[in-house]
Amino acid sequence: MAQAQKEFSVVGKSVARIDAFERVTGQAQYTGDIQLPGMLYARVLRSPHPHARIVSIDTSKAEKLPGVKAVIHHENAKVPWSSGGHTHQRFIFNNPVRFVGDAVAAVAATHRHIAEDALKLIEIKYEKLPHVLDPNEALKPDAPKIAPSGNLSVGKGNFSAPIEETWGDVEQGFKEADRVFEDTYFTKHVNNAQLERRVSVAKWDAGKLTVFASTQGVSNARTDIAKDFGLPLSKVRIVCKYMGGGFGNKNQAQDYDYMAAVLAKVAGQPVKLEFSREDDYIGMHGRWASEQRYKIGVKKDGTITAVALDAVTNMGAYRKQSGNLSGTDFYQIPNFRKHIKPVHTNTVVAANYRAPAYPQSVFGFASFLDQIAHEMGLNPLDMFMRNRIQKYKSKIPFTSNYLEECITEGAKRIGWQEKWHKAGALDGQKKHGIGMALGGYPYRPGLGAATIRLNPDGTAHVLVGVTDIGTGAKSTMAILAAEALGIPLSRIELTNGDTDVTPYSVGESGSRTTPFTGPAVIAAAEDVRRQIFALAAGQLKVKPEELELRNSEVFVKSDPTQKLPLQRVVARAGELIGRATTNRSFKDMEGKSFCAHFAEVEVDTWTGHVTITRYVAVHDSGTIINRLAAESQIMGGVSARDRHGVYRRADHRQTHRGTS
Amino acid sequence: MNDKTQGTKFSRRSFLKGLGSGAIGTAVVSTGLIKADPAQAYTPETTGTGRAKKSLTLKVNGKSYKVEVEHRDTLAEVLRDQLGLTGTKIGCDRGECGACTVMINGRNMYSCSQLAVWLEGQDIQTIEGLAKGDKLDPLQEAFIEHDGPQCGFCTSGQIMSGKALLMKNPRANEAQVRRGLSGNLCRCGNYNREVAAVLAVATKAR
Numbered sequence: 065m066a067q068a069q070k071e072f073s074v075v076g077k078s079v080a081r082i083d084a085f086e087r088v089t090g091q092a093q094y095t096g097d098i099q100l101p102g103m104l105y106a107r108v109l110r111s112p113h114p115h116a117r118i119v120s121i122d123t124s125k126a127e128k129l130p131g132v133k134a135v136i137h138h139e140n141a142k143v144p145w146s147s148g149g150h151t152h153q154r155f156i157f158n159n160p161v162r163f164v165g166d167a168v169a170a171v172a173a174t175h176r177h178i179a180e181d182a183l184k185l186i187e188i189k190y191e192k193l194p195h196v197l198d199p200n201e202a203l204k205p206d207a208p209k210i211a212p213s214g215n216l217s218v219g220k221g222n223f224s225a226p227i228e229e230t231w232g233d234v235e236q237g238f239k240e241a242d243r244v245f246e247d248t249y250f251t252k253h254v255n256n257a258q259l260e261r262r263v264s265v266a267k268w269d270a271g272k273l274t275v276f277a278s279t280q281g282v283s284n285a286r287t288d289i290a291k292d293f294g295l296p297l298s299k300v301r302i303v304c305k306y307m308g309g310g311f312g313n314k315n316q317a318q319d320y321d322y323m324a325a326v327l328a329k330v331a332g333q334p335v336k337l338e339f340s341r342e343d344d345y346i347g348m349h350g351r352w353a354s355e356q357r358y359k360i361g362v363k364k365d366g367t368i369t370a371v372a373l374d375a376v377t378n379m380g381a382y383r384k385q386s387g388n389l390s391g392t393d394f395y396q397i398p399n400f401r402k403h404i405k406p407v408h409t410n411t412v413v414a415a416n417y418r419a420p421a422y423p424q425s426v427f428g429f430a431s432f433l434d435q436i437a438h439e440m441g442l443n444p445l446d447m448f449m450r451n452r453i454q455k456y457k458s459k460i461p462f463t464s465n466y467l468e469e470c471i472t473e474g475a476k477r478i479g480w481q482e483k484w485h486k487a488g489a490l491d492g493q494k495k496h497g498i499g500m501a502l503g504g505y506p507y508r509p510g511l512g513a514a515t516i517r518l519n520p521d522g523t524a525h526v527l528v529g530v531t532d533i534g535t536g537a538k539s540t541m542a543i544l545a546a547e548a549l550g551i552p553l554s555r556i557e558l559t560n561g562d563t564d565v566t567p568y569s570v571g572e573s574g575s576r577t578t579p580f581t582g583p584a585v586i587a588a589a590e591d592v593r594r595q596i597f598a599l600a601a602g603q604l605k606v607k608p609e610e611l612e613l614r615n616s617e618v619f620v621k622s623d624p625t626q627k628l629p630l631q632r633v634v635a636r637a638g639e640l641i642g643r644a645t646t647n648r649s650f651k652d653m654e655g656k657s658f659c660a661h662f663a664e665v666e667v668d669t670w671t672g673h674v675t676i677t678r679y680v681a682v683h684d685s686g687t688i689i690n691r692l693a694a695e696s697q698i699m700g701g702v703s704a705r706d707r708h709g710v711y712r713r714a715d716h717r718q719t720h721r722g723t724s
Numbered sequence: 725m726n727d728k729t730q731g732t733k734f735s736r737r738s739f740l741k742g743l744g745s746g747a748i749g750t751a752v753v754s755t756g757l758i759k760a761d762p763a764q765a766y767t768p769e770t771t772g773t774g775r776a777k778k779s780l781t782l783k784v785n786g787k788s789y790k791v792e793v794e795h796r797d798t799l800a801e802v803l804r805d806q807l808g809l810t811g812t813k814i815g816c817d818r819g820e821c822g823a824c825t826v827m828i829n830g831r832n833m834y835s836c837s838q839l840a841v842w843l844e845g846q847d848i849q850t851i852e853g854l855a856k857g858d859k860l861d862p863l864q865e866a867f868i869e870h871d872g873p874q875c876g877f878c879t880s881g882q883i884m885s886g887k888a889l890l891m892k893n894p895r896a897n898e899a900q901v902r903r904g905l906s907g908n909l910c911r912c913g914n915y916n917r918e919v920a921a922v923l924a925v926a927t928k929a930r
Contacts, residue, residue: 080869080871081871084868084871085868087873087879088860088864088879089854089855089864090810090811090812090851090852091811092876094813094877096814097804097810175794176801177797256911257911258911259813259815259875259877259909259910260813260875261814261815261817306876307875308813308875308876309874309877309911341815341817341818533875534873534874534875534876693871695871696912696914697874699913699914699917700874700914703913703914703915703916704911704912704913705913
């Protein structure tokens with residue numbers, strides 16, 4: 065839903081990505097494409113057991129293989145990996161190993177095949193330990209303990225347990241309800257499966273560590289590595305120019321960055337550590353699985369009076385992220401109680417994947433609302449419209465909220481009124497259905513930084529720490545700079561993702577890049593403009609505040625015929641540098657983007673085959689910076705996710721299992 | 725699996741080798757991983773024929789390159805590691821994702837599933853050979869205009885599959901384009917854009 069927008073020259077238009085040429089010609093250099101002189105290749109050996117103590121590890125045969133330069137494991141490389149686990153200490157190699165795929169050793173060799181060969185020569189004696197894979201089993205008192213404190217994943221702050229949230233009076237809300245429904249929904253672990261396998265290239269130069277990482281955040285990767293290696297920030301450089309997708313599982317620095325750094329130190333040569341696709345699936349993380357038990361009270365007209373959500377989320381062997389479920393965020397719930405137990409099991413770790421805490425319970429809650437509408441003889445469209453969120457936690461206003469318009473527009477476009485029918489209305493092998501759900505994501509401003517260098521010829525360099533994980537962040541920042549400076553986009557050059565060169569960036573996750581770094585780019589542009597106007601004021605013999613800059617021309621606002629080309633103004637300035645660090649926030653308000661999605665499906669009841677015949681997504685995203693990229697993001701989100709939804713099917717016991 | 729084991733490593737190369745000798749255990753494709761008889765998979769290749777080296781001449785983008793490869797080196801590895809043609813990406817390294825797609829004698833092929841030693845004298849085209857200097861191929865132009873790349877990691881492969889299709893069928897319709905790109909995964913989910921780009925070139929040819 066487009067909000068009323070100011071007149072912009074580039075913002076809001078459909079603009080080709082500034083790095084599209086590099087991306088369509090194969091010139092874009094991703095981390096795995098980097099070749100350094102003398103570089104070694106590294107591979108990782110992983111545990112075949114879900115829970116085992118390593119009794120002995122013999123690397124002598126591997127080390128004797130010609131070409132092998134370094135072998136590291138838990139005994140000779142006890143390096144902490146702080147962000148890998150927040151409830152119990154995690155190292156890059158751990159003993160005991162706690163899931164199939166837990167890293168056991170890494171080898172660097174002159175050729176990747178030699179490194180692979182060497183892995184097979186490492187001899188490990190394991191003592192198998194009892195293991196538990198199911199989160200409910202893991203919570204039983206006699207279950208094998210994975211974390212020292214137990215399998216309920218108790219950490220600090222964001223990693224506390226259980227996760228609890230409550231407002232209003234839930235019991236009173238259920239009393240006020242005409243009917244109370246209870247049901248359970250399940251979702252399974254889903255791997256991010258970004259196309260670029262994890263890879264890291266590390267080198268040391270006189271005590272300074274450079275990691276060419278495939279990361280979603282160069283600044284926080286630097287912070288992590290500096291902390292865990294005991295290095296000052298100035299002695300760690302992280303570079304990431306192009307990134308082949310992560311969807312949340314390349315946040316910060318990961319164990320493979322650490323392993324590459326340690327191997328490079330041991331070998332005294334640069335090291336490229338590559339994950340195989342199998343490593344990627346079993347070694348890192350995917351979206352947390354969940355079991356969501358809902359109790360929902362509703363009035364006869366469908367109005368929700370209370371919701372209680374009791375859930376278990378399977379975080380795997382380490383707590384890397386919250387394990388929360390937030391899909392109820394898009395509904396007006398006067399009385400609410402949430403109680404979620406994030407649980408450790410001997411399975412691969414679960415953490416961030418595109419909108420981490422949302423899809424699981426967007427699916428669960430919206431499916432249940434649709435079911436309740438069915439049981440009460442209500443039209444689901446009315447049910448969703450009636451219960452759409454208007455105020456956060458029933459009392460705090462949003463910075464903007466066009467959810468109602470999203471629902472109305474989407475219903476019109478999918479043809480809800482003509483197409484919706486009660487379940488069971490059609491005979492025959494093929495059934496037709498139409499459904500909807502509400503969604504969105506928090507919008508929060510925060511700490512950002514940017515530098516803009518204006519050259520004497522009127523072109524500009526924008527320096528930002530952002531990595532471009534596919535969202536078009538580089539283009540977004542360049543567009544904002546062009547708009548705020550008043551020069552054409554073609555005169556902007558953007559340098560990104562290098563902690564030695566570019567300023568701080570929060571990290572390209574959580575939909576934060578534009579609200580965090582965007583304001584800093586605008587403020588840096590304003591800083592440059594002030595300097596330009598100070599120079600031009602003398603040349604045009606007016607006061608700086610009487611000047612405007614548009615399309616690379618500086619002119620007097622009251623008389624635009626009095627003007628100078630920008631390059632004449634700055635020709636002798638050497639270089640003008642504008643900088644800004646911004647940290648915006650809002651008080652007593654909540655920020656969120658919103659959307660309403662509609663799907664029409666055909667189900668072959670003989671084969672179970674589901675076809676999505678039509679899909680409509682209507683989004684309230686605030687001011688659109690680049691229409692082309694924004695549309696790609698939404699379409700991409702839909703097509704990457706639709707399979708998660710399709711394969712979640714209901715069985716006959718009123719429980720709903722995800723199988724994706 | 726016994727307690728003394730070398731881990732869970734299993735490479736696509738040993739899978740290819742298994743196919744060659746007809747000794748693949750159970751090749752089950754379920755979650756994108758191929759399972760095989762562990763005993764087969766864990767056999768160290770240190771003395772196997774895979775490590776034998778061979779000199780050969782590869783014809784890539786019209787130029788000839790003399791290379792020395794191990795028998796087990798895939799075309800994708802040789803293109804990237806030896807020739808520096810890193811526009812060809814490796815996504816799965818097991819013939820499923822299509823990021824490594826190149827054209828061999830005008831057909832789109834997974835370069836991760838072709839051993840370099842098989843390809844002496846064959847006509848190999850990679851993404852780097854598509855533009856003529858700074859002049860992009862119309863399909864590359866269309867990919868820019870239609871926002872084909874998001875993260876861009878699948879883009880080279882998508883373009884090479886699209887190009888192979890258009891060379892065979894310059895006026896391909898939408899169904900043909902979708903089938904032509906069906907061997908190329910895009911985890912950003914940008915399929916509509918990629919199809920639109922190929923279709924735009926096909927439509928102009930009509």
